[in-house]
Amino acid sequence: MESVFDYEDIQLVPAKCVVNSRSECDTSVTLGGYSFNLPVVPANMQTIIDEKVALYLAENNYFYIMHRFDPKTRLSFVNDMHARGLIASISVGVKEEEYSFIEQLADAHLTPEFITIDIAHGHSDSVINMIRFIKNQLPETFVIAGNVGTPEAVRELEHAGADATKVGIGPGKVCITKVKTGFGTGGWQLAALKWCAKAASKPIIADGGIRTHGDIAKSIRFGASMVMIGSLFAGHEESPGETVEQEGKRYKEYFGSASEFQKGEKKNVEGKKMYVEHKGSLEDTLTEMKQDLQSAISYAGGKELQAIRYVDYVVVKNSIFNGDKIY
Ligand SMILES: NC(=O)C1=CN([C@@H]2O[C@H](COP(=O)(O)OP(=O)(O)OC[C@H]3O[C@@H](n4cnc5c(N)ncnc54)[C@H](OP(=O)(O)O)[C@@H]3O)[C@@H](O)[C@H]2O)C=CC1
Numbered sequence: 354m355e356s357v358f359d360y361e362d363i364q365l366v367p368a369k370c371v372v373n374s375r376s377e378c379d380t381s382v383t384l385g386g387y388s389f390n391l392p393v394v395p396a397n398m399q400t401i402i403d404e405k406v407a408l409y410l411a412e413n414n415y416f417y418i419m420h421r422f423d424p425k426t427r428l429s430f431v432n433d434m435h436a437r438g439l440i441a442s443i444s445v446g447v448k449e450e451e452y453s454f455i456e457q458l459a460d461a462h463l464t465p466e467f468i469t470i471d472i473a474h475g476h477s478d479s480v481i482n483m484i485r486f487i488k489n490q491l492p493e494t495f496v497i498a499g500n501v502g503t504p505e506a507v508r509e510l511e512h513a514g515a516d517a518t519k520v521g522i523g524p525g526k527v528c529i530t531k532v533k534t535g536f537g538t539g540g541w542q543l544a545a546l547k548w549c550a551k552a553a554s555k556p557i558i559a560d561g562g563i564r565t566h567g568d569i570a571k572s573i574r575f576g577a578s579m580v581m582i583g584s585l586f587a588g589h590e591e592s593p594g595e596t597v598e599q600e601g602k603r604y605k606e607y608f609g610s611a612s613e614f615q616k617g618e619k620k621n622v623e624g625k626k627m628y629v630e631h632k633g634s635l636e637d638t639l640t641e642m643k644q645d646l647q648s649a650i651s652y653a654g655g656k657e658l659q660a661i662r663y664v665d666y667v668v669v670k671n672s673i674f675n676g677d678k679i680y
């Protein structure tokens with residue numbers, strides 16, 4: 354295998370600017386026939402998104418994926434979003450009851466625009482069977498399948514009918530898969546993304562390991578169409594989850610979907626809980642992300658997101674830190 358690297362080891366090389374203002378740069382992206390403001394989607398985790406956040410994102414033209422940890426509410430969620438003229442984007446697992454849920458949607462003639470099959474080890478027959486089942490029952494739905502970390506997995510899931518694949522096994526901030534199992538793309542997620550993107554014939558969603566806004570541009574450079582982010586979206590005013598105060602400072606909880614807190618039991622735990630500093634409003638973060646990405650497009654010498662795809666890059670181990678502590 355070629356040598357590997359991660360987000361902090363890469364710098365993108367600037368090209369001549371073609372705009373007079375960064376506001377001319379267009380950060381929008383198309384997925385599944387829909388256009389969204391940013392190539393960014395908050396993680397489908399219980400401390401990142403709930404119905405209110407989903408509604409805010411959909412109404413403001415951001416892509417969203419609702420989590421699957423309150424399964425009984427999913428049907429009415431799809432109904433409600435459609436009643437408001439918004440897209441419905443939900444998650445499913447692969448257990449028996451999820452097949453019944455897909456049948457219920459089909460029987461009710463409810464077709465979510467997006468369904469994400471969300472399990473830890475997505476390169477599996479269980480995911481392949483679920484992709485085929487959804488495509489058979491709800492042929493119009495755009496199916497995102499994951500998570501995977503290899504080109505073989507991307508090809509196999511695409512071949513089974515997935516419309517996009519989600520790449521990232523273990524790079525997440527609250528992930529402990531890498532320490533508990535020894536497996537994953539943690540520490541080399543960007544190289545894994547590059548490797549997977551070369552094999553892909555459909556969009557890829559890079560998932561996990563984003564620590565700065567510049568990492569979004571780097572993900573685009575290495576082949577992502579969309580970037581899923583957890584920790585940077587945790588801790589907002591609107592984020593679900595408990596707020597605690599310590600020494601006059603406010604913090605909010607952020608826990609893994611495979612953590613004991615999510616599962617309610619200590620079985621196959623591959624996630625942990627942490628507290629992140631309170632960050633203010635989600636709107637402010639999304640605005641800042643947009644401005645930073647517009648700036649990235651200008652450094653790429655273009656006016657659109659695609660310009661970032663073609664820039665040169667250098668590998669300089671730990672280059673962005675330069676000995677500075679930036680967070
Ligand atoms: N991106 C990442 O790196 C990771 C993400 N997660 C997140 O945690 C949540 C829970 O994930 P998950 O535990 O898969 O969901 P589920 O608990 O719904 O499990 C899905 C099914 O896959 C089986 N399964 C889970 N892991 C494996 C494995 N390694 N090998 C074979 N079968 C397996 C489970 O059976 P059984 O439990 O009996 O094995 C179950 O039948 C998801 O939201 C997922 O995205 C979790 C870990 C890593």
Ligand SMILES: Nc1nc2c(ncn2[C@@H]2O[C@H](COP(=O)(O)O)[C@@H](O)[C@H]2O)c(=O)[nH]1
Nearest residue numbers: 396525526528561562583584609610611624
């Ligand atoms: N190994 C685990 N990964 C998890 C768990 N819960 C979520 N995740 C993944 O992390 C990303 C978010 O990463 P971040 O670096 O942006 O915080 C999320 O989208 C999942 O793919 C878990 O319990 N274990």
